[in-house]
Amino acid sequence: MDDIIIKTAPLTSKGQITIPQKVRELLEVSTHDTLRFIINTTTKQVTIEKQTAVCELCRDEKVIGSQPCFACDGTGIFDSNKSVLSFISQLQKYNIQGSIIWQNSSDFTSPLPFPLIKLQTSNTAYPVPIIETFQDFLQARSMVEHAGNVPFHQYDLDKLLDHLFVTEKARNTLKQKLQPETNAIFETFFGQKKK
Numbered sequence: 001m002d003d004i005i006i007k008t009a010p011l012t013s014k015g016q017i018t019i020p021q022k023v024r025e026l027l028e029v030s031t032h033d034t035l036r037f038i039i040n041t042t043t044k045q046v047t048i049e050k051q052t053a054v055c056e057l058c059r060d061e062k063v064i065g066s067q068p069c070f071a072c073d074g075t076g077i078f079d080s081n082k083s084v085l086s087f088i089s090q091l092q093k094y095n096i097q098g099s100i101i102w103q104n105s106s107d108f109t110s111p112l113p114f115p116l117i118k119l120q121t122s123n124t125a126y127p128v129p130i131i132e133t134f135q136d137f138l139q140a141r142s143m144v145e146h147a148g149n150v151p152f153h154q155y156d157l158d159k160l161l162d163h164l165f166v167t168e169k170a171r172n173t174l175k176q177k178l179q180p181e182t183n184a185i186f187e188t189f190f191g192q193k194k195k
């Protein structure tokens with residue numbers, strides 16, 4: 001790790017500073033992004049980080065009911081870049097089993113080029129809609145991971161989305177995003193930046 005001094009920034013009377021352009025580039029932040037300050041009270045050194053997506057499942061509470069949030073692993077910060085496989089292995093800790101099902105569904109003229117994701121749990125501490133929401137997130141995520149090769153125009157979109165997703169929210173969100181002509185346009189409907 002290298003320490004570099006890029007530029008000094010003067011403090012205004014309102015307590016504002018301009019984050020130098022080099023720093024903004026380094027952090028990959030632009031207008032409306034949020035920065036987070038981590039302060040070491042002993043050394044009085046401050047680390048500035050880009051604020052990552054807040055976990056929408058627990059709304060930054062880190063818990064769901066009395067249990068730690070399984071989506072963000074109890075951190076409140078949601079890593080939407082994690083793969084489906086690493087999410088599924090994370091879920092085991094919370095007694096939630098994820099299945100990755102490659103199917104040859106006769107409901108569709110072409111076999112689906114991405115797996116179906118199912119979550120099951122005997123842990124009744126987590127409400128069913130919460131599990132369903134996360135299952136839908138993982139389903140979308142699994143499609144993102146295979147999106148380069150998905151010929152969506154071959155499918156009846158309504159039928160496909162009904163088949164894949166359990167929540168209305170996921171079906172509607174993806175229907176809006178998914179144009180038959182374009183592939184690879186999924187974005188997570190789950191992670192959102194903190195306002």
Ligand SMILES: [Zn+2]
Pocket residue numbers: 055056057058059060061062063069070071072073074075076077
């Ligand atoms: Zn969470």
